[in-house]
Amino acid sequence: MSLTQAVLEGNxxxxxxxxxxxxxxxxxxxxxLTELFxxxxxSHLIGVTGAPGTGKSSLVNQLxxxxxxxxxxxxxIIAVDPSSPFTxxxxxxxxxxxxxxxxxxxxxxxxxxxxxxxxxISQTTAAIAQVFDAAGYEIIIIETVGAGQSEVDIARLAxxxxxxxxxxxxxxxxxxxxxxxxxxxxxxxxxxxxxxxxNTERALRTTLELAHPTTRVFRHHGQAMxxxxxxxxxxxxxxxxxxxxxxxxxxxxxxxxSIAKHAEHLRQSGDxxxxxxxxxxxxxxxxxxxxxxxxxxxxxxQEKYEExxxxxxxxxxxxxxxxxxxxxxxxxGKEKS
Amino acid sequence: MTEKKIRVxxxxxGLDGHDRGAKVVARALRDAxxxxxxxxLRQTPEMIAEAALQEDVDVVGLSxxxxxxxxxxxxxxxxxxxNGQDKVRVFIGGIIPDEDMPRLKEMGIxxxxxxxxxxxxxxxxxxxxxx
Numbered sequence: 237m238s239l240t241q242a243v244l245e246g247n248x249x250x251x252x253x254x255x256x257x258x259x260x261x262x263x264x265x266x267x268x269l270t271e272l273f274x275x276x277x278x279s280h281l282i283g284v285t286g287a288p289g290t291g292k293s294s295l296v297n298q299l300x301x302x303x304x305x306x307x308x309x310x311x312x313i314i315a316v317d318p319s320s321p322f323t324x325x326x327x328x329x330x331x332x333x334x335x336x337x338x339x340x341x342x343x344x345x346x347x348x349x350x351x352x353x354x355x356x357i358s359q360t361t362a363a364i365a366q367v368f369d370a371a372g373y374e375i376i377i378i379e380t381v382g383a384g385q386s387e388v389d390i391a392r393l394a395x396x397x398x399x400x401x402x403x404x405x406x407x408x409x410x411x412x413x414x415x416x417x418x419x420x421x422x423x424x425x426x427x428x429x430x431x432x433x434x435n436t437e438r439a440l441r442t443t444l445e446l447a448h449p450t451t452r453v454f455r456h457h458g459q460a461m462x463x464x465x466x467x468x469x470x471x472x473x474x475x476x477x478x479x480x481x482x483x484x485x486x487x488x489x490x491x492x493x494s495i496a497k498h499a500e501h502l503r504q505s506g507d508x509x510x511x512x513x514x515x516x517x518x519x520x521x522x523x524x525x526x527x528x529x530x531x532x533x534x535x536x537x538q539e540k541y542e543e544x545x546x547x548x549x550x551x552x553x554x555x556x557x558x559x560x561x562x563x564x565x566x567x568x569g570k571e572k573s
Numbered sequence: 574m575t576e577k578k579i580r581v582x583x584x585x586x587g588l589d590g591h592d593r594g595a596k597v598v599a600r601a602l603r604d605a606x607x608x609x610x611x612x613x614l615r616q617t618p619e620m621i622a623e624a625a626l627q628e629d630v631d632v633v634g635l636s637x638x639x640x641x642x643x644x645x646x647x648x649x650x651x652x653x654x655x656n657g658q659d660k661v662r663v664f665i666g667g668i669i670p671d672e673d674m675p676r677l678k679e680m681g682i683x684x685x686x687x688x689x690x691x692x693x694x695x696x697x698x699x700x701x702x703x704x
Binding site: 248249252253255256260319320323324325326327328329331332335338339344345346347349351 | 577
């Protein structure tokens with residue numbers, strides 16, 4: 237039986253082995269991904285991102301427990317931790333917070349190292365998610381590396397992105413900076429039993445109101461006046477703010493409701509398809525780039541490349557001119573060799 | 574194409590709570606370029622076998638200082654085998670009396686390291702074992 241067939245039939249060892257091949261980008265994995273592709277597109281991909289120490293892993297643990305207990309959905313978790321930029325090694329420690337999930341065959345946790353990718357997930361995370369999708373995992377939770385301000389790749393991959401904050405992590409100027417808050421579909425203030433939670437929520441709410449036109453009510457000469465939102469677009473999604481205490485399981489049901497509402501909104505507004513299109517589009521683009529690059533290097537002689545490189549090094553050619561010369565010399569280079 | 578990374582599960586089965594050694598080894602293997610999945614304290618053999626399966630590791634490193642190695646090690650080996658992971662090599666670090674070592678090796682434990690063992694030796698042995 238082929239590996240693909242075994243994965244489709246629910247063989248967990250086959251699934252684990254295929255995931256390794258996909259991570260290593262082996263030729264076999266490309267064949268398998270092609271075979272599995274028709275079975276994908278059924279899962280809800282939930283991204284979980286936020287600064288280190290905000291409690292992402294504990295939250296993922298609780299969410300997975302919730303989907304298992306209340307909806308009996310099969311849950312896959314992809315937990316990404318950083319690789320060392322120097323040795324390429326990694327310590328992947330997200331499982332430590334997910335021990336409640338062990339012993340449940342409806343849950344599959346896979347730790348991944350970022351392997352040099354800077355966007356908060358690894359280059360093969362999307363493909364890993366596709367394998368889980370085909371294997372029948374209805375909910376796929378992707379936990380990014382502890383992300384600061386610009387690790388926003390997850391928003392391109394997930395249907396619903398949770399941005400996790402915690403009280404006491406910087407002032408309100410952090411909240412108006414561009415980046416991670418902009419990608420939130422649902423905002424989570426975890427550790428909501430810690431002091432300062434009101435301030436955190438106020439800062440986040442202010443930011444959201446600046447970003448999203450909302451109806452405002454204010455008092456003018458003692459009379460309540462309502463100012464309508466400048467744009468009345470029913471398609472607009474305003475990220476809800478959820479408070480949770482993941483270690484105690486508080487606020488998880490409400491969070492799951494927010495996630496379900498967001499999925500519903502995506503389906504009704506047509507954004508679900510739009511996000512699928514964007515994701516598959518960027519995947520195709522990456523493959524195209526890779527293939528064209530490979531084709532280019534096949535068509536050019538190594539000496540020609542070195543020769544041009546040498547000229548650039550001696551400042552005889554600018555990198556722009558060098559590329560032009562390489563591309564022009566491509567056909568002749570091929571004929572000669 | 575990415576080269577194949579060595580994936581190692583570092584786990585602490587049983588009830589003792591001393592995880593310094595496990596963390597030092599995890600860190601050393603990381604610095605040797607391996608991907609180390611650290612599971613934390615008080616894992617049952619079932620939890621360890623399950624994690625080893627999901628993570629498709631090449632090597633499992635067990636840290637045992639409780640004296641329960643003669644009960645835990647065979648159980649973990651048995652579960653790995655039952656899951657079809659008989660190729661996974663299992664190493665033990667901790668307090669293991671000399672007289673237990675031959676029997677553990679016989680069961681299929683690939684290496685045993687006591688106090689004072691050098692991380693360089695461990696790295697070398699792990700690399701050798703997955704070749």
